[in-house]
Amino acid sequence: MPVLTYLWIIPLLPLLGAAANGIFGVRWPKNVISAVALSSTTLSFLLALEAVREFFTLSPNQIPWIRTYFTWISAGGFQADFALQVDQLTVIMLLVVTGVGWLIHIYSTGYMHDDPGFRRFFSYLNLFMFFMLVLILAANYLLMFVGWEGVGLCSYLLIGFFFLKQSATNAGNKAFWVNRIGDFGFLLGLFLIFRTFGSLDFSIVLPRAAGMTADPAGQIGTLTTIALLLFVGAVGKSAQLPLYVWLPDAMEGPTPVSALIHAATMVTAGVYMVVRSHAIFLNAPVAMQVVGVIGCATALFAATIGLVQTDIKKVLAYSTVSQLGYMFLACGVGAFGAGIFHLMTHAFFKGLLFLAAGSVIHAMGGEQDMRKMGGLRKKIPVTFWTMFMATLAIAGAPGFSGFFSKDEILNEAQRVSPVLWGLGVLTAGLTAFYMFRLLFLTFFGAERYDEHHVHVHESPKNMTIPLIVLAVLSVCGGWMAAPQLNGGVNHFQQFLAPVLATGAEPAAAAAEASGGGAEILQALFGAPVIAGLLGFFLAWWFYIKSPEAPKKLADSLSPLYKLFSGKYFIDELYQAAIVHPLVWISDKVLWHAVDERAIDGTVNGVAFVSRETGDRVRRATTGNIRSYATWIVLGVLVFTSLLLWMVD
Amino acid sequence: MVPTSYFLVLSAVLFGLGVIAFIFKRNILTIFMSIELMLNAVNLAFVSFSRLLGQLQGQVFVFFVIVVAAAEASVGLAIIILIHRNRGTLDVENVDSLKD
Numbered sequence: 001m002p003v004l005t006y007l008w009i010i011p012l013l014p015l016l017g018a019a020a021n022g023i024f025g026v027r028w029p030k031n032v033i034s035a036v037a038l039s040s041t042t043l044s045f046l047l048a049l050e051a052v053r054e055f056f057t058l059s060p061n062q063i064p065w066i067r068t069y070f071t072w073i074s075a076g077g078f079q080a081d082f083a084l085q086v087d088q089l090t091v092i093m094l095l096v097v098t099g100v101g102w103l104i105h106i107y108s109t110g111y112m113h114d115d116p117g118f119r120r121f122f123s124y125l126n127l128f129m130f131f132m133l134v135l136i137l138a139a140n141y142l143l144m145f146v147g148w149e150g151v152g153l154c155s156y157l158l159i160g161f162f163f164l165k166q167s168a169t170n171a172g173n174k175a176f177w178v179n180r181i182g183d184f185g186f187l188l189g190l191f192l193i194f195r196t197f198g199s200l201d202f203s204i205v206l207p208r209a210a211g212m213t214a215d216p217a218g219q220i221g222t223l224t225t226i227a228l229l230l231f232v233g234a235v236g237k238s239a240q241l242p243l244y245v246w247l248p249d250a251m252e253g254p255t256p257v258s259a260l261i262h263a264a265t266m267v268t269a270g271v272y273m274v275v276r277s278h279a280i281f282l283n284a285p286v287a288m289q290v291v292g293v294i295g296c297a298t299a300l301f302a303a304t305i306g307l308v309q310t311d312i313k314k315v316l317a318y319s320t321v322s323q324l325g326y327m328f329l330a331c332g333v334g335a336f337g338a339g340i341f342h343l344m345t346h347a348f349f350k351g352l353l354f355l356a357a358g359s360v361i362h363a364m365g366g367e368q369d370m371r372k373m374g375g376l377r378k379k380i381p382v383t384f385w386t387m388f389m390a391t392l393a394i395a396g397a398p399g400f401s402g403f404f405s406k407d408e409i410l411n412e413a414q415r416v417s418p419v420l421w422g423l424g425v426l427t428a429g430l431t432a433f434y435m436f437r438l439l440f441l442t443f444f445g446a447e448r449y450d451e452h453h454v455h456v457h458e459s460p461k462n463m464t465i466p467l468i469v470l471a472v473l474s475v476c477g478g479w480m481a482a483p484q485l486n487g488g489v490n491h492f493q494q495f496l497a498p499v500l501a502t503g504a505e506p507a508a509a510a511a512e513a514s515g516g517g518a519e520i521l522q523a524l525f526g527a528p529v530i531a532g533l534l535g536f537f538l539a540w541w542f543y544i545k546s547p548e549a550p551k552k553l554a555d556s557l558s559p560l561y562k563l564f565s566g567k568y569f570i571d572e573l574y575q576a577a578i579v580h581p582l583v584w585i586s587d588k589v590l591w592h593a594v595d596e597r598a599i600d601g602t603v604n605g606v607a608f609v610s611r612e613t614g615d616r617v618r619r620a621t622t623g624n625i626r627s628y629a630t631w632i633v634l635g636v637l638v639f640t641s642l643l644l645w646m647v648d
Numbered sequence: 649m650v651p652t653s654y655f656l657v658l659s660a661v662l663f664g665l666g667v668i669a670f671i672f673k674r675n676i677l678t679i680f681m682s683i684e685l686m687l688n689a690v691n692l693a694f695v696s697f698s699r700l701l702g703q704l705q706g707q708v709f710v711f712f713v714i715v716v717a718a719a720e721a722s723v724g725l726a727i728i729i730l731i732h733r734n735r736g737t738l739d740v741e742n743v744d745s746l747k748d
Contacts, residue, residue, distance in 0.1 A: 623744025625679070629670050 003051040004058075007067050007084045010051065010098070011137060013044040014129035022123035030118050034109040037122035041105045041129055045098040052091050063087050063498065066139050066203060073142075080200060085139030089499045092340060093136040093272055096347045100264045101129050103466040107355050108256040110463035111362060117161060121254065124161070128154035132265050136272065141190050141200040144273070148186065148237065151266045152179050158261060159253040171249035178246040182236015186273075189229030196222055206279040214283035227280050227287030230273065231294075238270030238324045241298045245571055247321055251313040255358030258313060263320050264351040268343045271327040275336045278500060282334065292332020296413075296420045296427075299325030301568070303430035307437070308554075308565040311368050312357050315438050319394070320350055322427060326409055329424060335412035337496045341481050342405035348477045349393040349402055352470035356387035359459045359467065360442060364449065370438065375447040379456040382464045384443050386471040391439050393474040395432035396532045401478030403529075408481070408490075410528055428528040432535030440543035655696035662689035676728050676738045680721075687717050 003009070017040030025033050058065060064087035073080040086094070105125065112121050128151060135147025152175075160172025190200060197205045215221035220228075234240070239247035250262045261267070274281060274291065281287055299322045306318035323346050330339035361368055363380050377384045393400040396407070406428060414421035449456075458464070481492030542550045554561040563569075620631075666686035673679055691710045698706025732738055 623746050625740050625743070626671050626674075629667075633667055633671070 001054045001057070003047050004054045004065055004086065005067065007051065007086065007137065008069055008082075010044050010047050010094075011130050011133035013040045013047070014126040014133070016040060018123045018126035018130060021119050021126065025119040025123065028119070030113070033119050033122055037126050038105055038109065040126055041098070041102045044129065044133070045102040048094050048098040051086065052095060055086055055091055060498065064090075064139075064203065068139075077198065078194065080140055080142040082143065083139035083201070084137040085202060086137070087499050088496050089272075089275065089340065090136055092344060092496070094133075096344050097129070097132050097136060097265050100347050100351050100470075101132070101260060103469055104256050104260040104264070104351065104355065107259075107358070107463050107466040108254075110460045111256050111358055112254060115254075121158075121161065124154055124157050125257070125260070128158070128261060128266070132269075135269055139202055141193060141202070141205070144276075145186065145190060148233070148269060148273075149183065151261070151269065152176070152183070152237070155179075155250070155261050155266055158257040159250045161253050161257065165252070168252040171246075171252040175246040175250050178243050179236045182233045182243055185229045185232025185236070187233075189226050189233065192222070192226050192229060196226065202276065206277070209277075209283060210279040212283055215285065217285040220286055221284075223280055224284035224286045227277070227284040228290060230277055230280070231287060231291055234270030234274050234328070235294065236270075237273075238267050238328070239321050240270070240294050240325060240328060241301060242570075244298060244302065244321045245574060248314055248317040248567075251311070251317050255313065255354060255361060258317070259351045259354030259358065262317070263354050264347040267320065267324060268327070268347065271324065271331065271339055271343050274328070274331045275340055275500075278331070278336045281331070288332055288334065290332075291328050292413075292416070292420060295325045295328025295330075295332050296423050297325070298322065299329060299427045300423050300430070301325075303427045303434065304564050305567050306434040307430060308561065309434075310371055312360065312370050312373075312438060312442065313354070313368055315370075315434055316350070316353050316357055319353075319431065319434065320346075322431065323350065323394070326406065326424070326427070329413055329420060330409040333409075333412045333416040333420065335409060336500050337493045338405065338408040338412055340496065341478075341492050342402075342409055345393065345401035345405040345474070345477050348470055349390040349474040352386060352390040352467060352474055353394065355463070355467055355470065356383050356390065359383040359463055360387075362459050362463070363456050365454050367449065367454070370441040372449050373442045374445045374449070375443070376456060377443040380458045382458060382467060386464075386467040387443075388439065389471040390474050391435045395435050395536065396428055396528055398529060399475075401474055401476070404478035404482045407528060425527050425531045429531030429535040432532040433539050434535075436536050436539035437543055440539060444544055445547065652696050652700045655692060659689045659692040659696065662686075662692065674739050674741055676731065676740055676743070679740065680724055680728065683724075684717060684721070687713055 017037050020036050021028075021033055025036070028036075055063075055065065064085050066083055066085045068081045068083040070082050071079060072082045105122075108121065108125065112118055115121065131147045131150025131154060133147070135144055135151060138144035138147060156172045156176040159175050160169045162168045163172075193205055194200055197208050199205060209223060212223060215224045236243045247262060247267065251258055253262070281291065302318045302321035302325060306315050306322060309315045309318060323342070327339045327342050327346070330336070330342060359380065360373070360376065360383060363376065363383065364373060367373065389400070393402040396403045410421055410424045410428070413424050481490050542553070566572075663686050666682045666684075666689060669682035669685065670679055673682065691713055694706040694710050694713070698704065698710075728738065731743060735742065
């Protein structure tokens with residue numbers, strides 16, 4: 001098993017690519033740079049495929065496959081190894097990250113072709129792949145945290161990629177700072193895990209957590225505290241309420257970055273971390289409730305904002321926040337497998353949506369406002385058809401990947417709480433509405449751009465081929481998890497079962513119920529689909545049938561419209577409640593009082609005292625030889641008499 | 649035999665005169681001469697102790713002092729000549745430009 005033994009090669013290759021382009025790439029032409037970046041990710045993807053093939057030859061007792069390469073930190077009773085791990089969960093993440101990452105690298109060679117920061121872009125993108133792979137391959141929480149921080153760094157660098165634009169650098173800073181809050185919680189969670197279990201290795205912590213007695217419902221014990229702290233980290237990284245504010249702003253980065261980092265991979269790291277720690281969460285009912293409620297609330301909240309956005313990427317950004325909410329909803333109701341399944345299908349269709357949006361922006365010469373598009377269907381057919389597939393997938397059209405994953409989540413939610421289910425269905429309707437709104441505004445209707453200045457053109461092959469591949473995945477990616485197609489067997493859940501069944505009673509019960517409750521399934525199948533259809537028809541009515549209707553509706557529901565388009569004024573609230581006081585304290589207290597008065601005052605005071613003393617003492621130096629001689633004589637007399645006095 | 653204390657008192661008186669002259673005189677040449685006076689007062693002290701203790705080291709040291717004084721005189725006089733040439737005066741009150 002060559003690749004599984006030398007697992008570190010998979011993350012190392014993108015790191016080498018990043019280093020090569022970053023250090024030596026200055027003088028290289030663009031085709032060499034893209035060749036380096038592409039070959040490193042291609043090789044990484046191929047090796048990941050080989051690793052998965054080898055994984056399937058392992059016997060069940062060899063899983064999880066853990067390889068310890070060296071001891072990283074050893075201090076007292078604390079030990080953290082550079083150890084990588086592969087189990088069924090890792091396999092899925094590995095394929096998603098390397099596969100989608102590879103496609104987006106190909107796409108980027110076309111999209112970024114005329115950008116002066118070509119080398120910098122690929123260097124950062126490869127570095128991101130390295131950290132993301134470390135994150136998912138890590139066998140302990142500390143190494144995972146390294147990847148976690150690393151992807152945060154790359155996210156910051158790539159959001160602020162167009163660093164001459166003030167809004168881009170602000171967005172980068174915002175992402176970094178908001179993530180600090182989440183990472184702080186994650187780090188505290190790690191400390192508490194180490195205190196409780198004496199280790200940070202998954203293979204030690206998780207079985208022990210599963211073996212502990214669960215915290216009683218409604219009480220916050222150690223496990224609940226750990227789970228909640230970890231979830232704070234996930235909330236930051238995966239842009240959930242109340243820390244989601246950085247993700248919409250992150251759209252300042254180049255579009256492939258939005259696709260790879262802010263849709264397909266990095267933002268789902270929080271979901272992955274929660275699923276990885278499911279043994280802890282399952283014994284913490286309060287934390288589970290919090291996860292479910294926050295996920296559901298975020299899903300609905302972000303979807304309502306998405307309804308009224310006019311920037312094509314902003315719609316997708318809020319949609320991402322909303323879909324991530326679905327994943328946490330799944331985790332919160334104990335359907336971790338469904339969460340990971342939605343993570344995977346979401347990586348396909350949301351990655352595709354962003355790439356297609358990038359293709360539209362490319363075709364429009366940089367225009368992102370949907371009000372200035374329209375009627376592009378015939379001019380960029382490949383982009384249109386692939387984006388159409390992705391829209392159907394995210395809207396949950398029966399048979400498409402998003403349908404199966406969303407349906408599974410809603411079914412599981414229904415088992416736990418009808419309220420969560422109802423809100424989830426409502427969100428599904430909203431999702432269909434805003435996605436078809438996007439599609440109609442962009443590709444249908446009148447052409448609202450200036451034809452003399454905008455030369456709409458289809459994107460080159462290296463951009464359209466990834467679109468087509470992702471479109472196929474968006475359509476077919478969910479079939480393996482469809483009990484309807486596979487004689488009642490959910491292959492995806494079956495595959496994940498060994499990871500998720502570690503003493504997890506609710507998960508087991510859920511698996512059983514999903515097999516047995518076929519009739520309930522049939523009865524509920526309709527609701528999300530009907531909601532989706534309603535959303536579709538509303539979008540069609542508003543944006544195809546009577547294009548003047550949205551304006552009227554916005555006027556008649558003016559307060560609601562203002563609330564949505566103002567994004568609930570959360571940014572303004574944070575600005576007033578957090579940023580302004582911070583700036584005020586920094587300005588008045590830390591700067592003018594502490595820095596200027598206390599620190600500068602001390603330093604300047606020391607200088608002042610020395611100078612004044614020197615000035616006084618200087619006057620003794622008259623330049624007059626006779627006065628010097630007098631001092632010498634006086635000194636000799638004083639010391640001689642002192643000596644004589646001491647001798648006596 | 650004359651007691652050693654006589655020589656030492658004489659030496660101290662000569663040294664004290666040298667010091668007083670050094671401090672109160674303004675002419676550089678006079679100050680220079682007062683330095684010579686102090687050096688020779690010390691020489692006298694050396695010789696008288698040498699005689700008292702019956703050892704030669706004191707007398708040898710006197711030769712060293714004389715040699716150093718000769719060297720010092722040659723350099724010092726050269727400096728005095730230069731000062732006179734450059735400033736046209738030998739008053740130490742006017743030679744204080746290092747003060748600032």
